[in-house]
Amino acid sequence: MTNKMAENPDFKVEPKYLTAEQCATRFAISLRQFKNLVALREMPKPVKFGGSVRWSLRSLEKFDAEKFDEQCKTSRCLRNSRA
Numbered sequence: 001m002t003n004k005m006a007e008n009p010d011f012k013v014e015p016k017y018l019t020a021e022q023c024a025t026r027f028a029i030s031l032r033q034f035k036n037l038v039a040l041r042e043m044p045k046p047v048k049f050g051g052s053v054r055w056s057l058r059s060l061e062k063f064d065a066e067k068f069d070e071q072c073k074t075s076r077c078l079r080n081s082r083a
Helices: 020-026 031-039 057-075
Strands: 047-049 052-056
């Protein structure tokens, strides 16, 4: 079996779980703002691995899509690319 990363230096593995810093970057908000949203329970629940706290990329994507749909319903946006 060969290692894809060794064969292709451009091969990147996207993490399945993100740190708070990575989540804040993903949503283009400050770390403090992200932590405030977590405290208000407006973000998906984190997963704990020992002493580490992470957020599932899948749950963040679902959250993002739901928030987008919610905003579209209230602002009448056009969703041509989304079926």
